[in-house]
Amino acid sequence: METQSEEQAVTKPADSGGEGGPPQVAGAQAVRPEDRMTLLLRLRAQTKQQLLEYKSMVDAHEEKTPEQIMQEKQIEAKIEELENEVEEAKTAFEMKKLALDSVLMNNMKQILNLNKLIMKSQQETWDLEEKLLDVRKKRLQLKQASERKLSEIQTEKNKQKDDLDSMENSDKIKTIQQKLETEIQITTVIQHVFQNLILGSKVNWAEDPALKETVLQLEKNLTMI
Amino acid sequence: MSVLRPLDRLPGLNTATILLVGTEDALLQQLADSMLKEDCTSELKVHLARSLPLPCSVNRPRIDLIVFVVNLHSKHSLQSVEESLCHLDAAFFLGKVAFLATGAGRDSHCSIHRNTVVKLAHTYRSPLLFCDLEIEDFRAAMAQRLVRLLQICAGHVPGVSALNLLSLLRGSENPSLEDL
Numbered sequence: 001m002e003t004q005s006e007e008q009a010v011t012k013p014a015d016s017g018g019e020g021g022p023p024q025v026a027g028a029q030a031v032r033p034e035d036r037m038t039l040l041l042r043l044r045a046q047t048k049q050q051l052l053e054y055k056s057m058v059d060a061h062e063e064k065t066p067e068q069i070m071q072e073k074q075i076e077a078k079i080e081e082l083e084n085e086v087e088e089a090k091t092a093f094e095m096k097k098l099a100l101d102s103v104l105m106n107n108m109k110q111i112l113n114l115n116k117l118i119m120k121s122q123q124e125t126w127d128l129e130e131k132l133l134d135v136r137k138k139r140l141q142l143k144q145a146s147e148r149k150l151s152e153i154q155t156e157k158n159k160q161k162d163d164l165d166s167m168e169n170s171d172k173i174k175t176i177q178q179k180l181e182t183e184i185q186i187t188t189v190i191q192h193v194f195q196n197l198i199l200g201s202k203v204n205w206a207e208d209p210a211l212k213e214t215v216l217q218l219e220k221n222l223t224m225i
Numbered sequence: 226m227s228v229l230r231p232l233d234r235l236p237g238l239n240t241a242t243i244l245l246v247g248t249e250d251a252l253l254q255q256l257a258d259s260m261l262k263e264d265c266t267s268e269l270k271v272h273l274a275r276s277l278p279l280p281c282s283v284n285r286p287r288i289d290l291i292v293f294v295v296n297l298h299s300k301h302s303l304q305s306v307e308e309s310l311c312h313l314d315a316a317f318f319l320g321k322v323a324f325l326a327t328g329a330g331r332d333s334h335c336s337i338h339r340n341t342v343v344k345l346a347h348t349y350r351s352p353l354l355f356c357d358l359e360i361e362d363f364r365a366a367m368a369q370r371l372v373r374l375l376q377i378c379a380g381h382v383p384g385v386s387a388l389n390l391l392s393l394l395r396g397s398e399n400p401s402l403e404d405l
Contacts, residue, residue, distance in 0.1 A: 042266065042381075043239055050236050050380035053387070057232055057316070079350070086392055
C-alpha cells in the first residue's frame, strides 16, 4: 500500500557566489565586509523569527486537545470559533501598536524640535564668537600700528639728536671756531695797542667827539659778542 | 512509512526548502526551475515528489512549505493528492501547506470541477492558488509568489509567521465559501 515515491532535489547556489551545495555562511572570498555584516544581521533576524515560531509551537502543544470524537459539524464550529479568537487577538494587538506609535511619534517630533533649537543656538553662538574674534583682531592691528608709529617718532628724534651732535663735533666748526678765536685775540691786541697809543700821546680825547667815539669803541670787549 | 512533521528538524542557516507534490512531473520540474531563477536572499531548495509518504532513507532538510499541485484535467492527480494528505502531521496545516490548481484555463478539458478543489482547500484550511503552469508568464508569476510564501514559512521574514500569513490570506477568500 505504501508507494515508494521518487524524490528529486534541486538546489540553488547561494547568491554570494559560491558553488551549489551546502550553504557556506562565510561565503566566497569575494564577499565584502559590508555584505558579511548584512548577512549576519539577516541571519540574526531569521533565527529570531524561527525561535519565536518554535516557542509558540511549544506553547500551543501545552494546550490539551479534546480527545472525544466530535461530529464534523461541531469540529467545524470549533475551528471557526478559534479562528475568530485569533482574528480578535490580532486586531487588539494592532490597535495597541497604533496607540503606542502615536505616542512615539509625539516624542520623536519633540526631540526633533529640540534638536533644531539646539542647532540654532549653537549657530548663533558661533556667529557671536566670530564677531568677537574680528574685534580682537582689529584691536591688535591698531595696537601694532600705533607701536610702529611711536617707534618711528623715536628713531626720528634720535636721528635729529645725532645729527645735532655730529654737527657740533664736526671738524669744520672746530677750525672756524679756532680761527674766530685767533681773530678776536688779534683784534683785542690791536684795540689795546690803539688805546695805549691814544693814552700815551696824552691828548684830551674827551673833547673831540670823533676821538671819544673811537676810544669808547675800542673799549668794547669782543669776547662778549 | 513515517508521517511528515513540520518541526522535527532544526532549520538550516539561510535555507528554505519547499516540497512540490504532484503527479505531473514535467510541470513540477518547470515550476521548480522558475522558482530557482527567482532572485532571493535565502538559499532555496526544491524537492519534488509524486506522492507522500517520502522515503525516509534520504537525509533531507526541514521542509518549510508543501505545495500540492492538482491538475484539473486529470482525476488521478486529485486522488493521489488526497491520499498523500493522510501522511502529513496536523501541525503542517497551520500555514505550511498550499494547494495549487493548474489547467483551469482550458475549461473543456477539465474533468474536475473547480468547486471540488475549493472544498478540499477549505476542509484543510489552507490557501488555494490557481495558475496555468503551462504558460510561462503565469508560471513565473506563480514562482515569485511561491518564493515569497516560502520565505515567510521558513521564518526568514521578521514579523510575519506562517500562521499570520494564513489568516491574512483567509481574509481575501470568497465569502460564498462559508456556505459550503
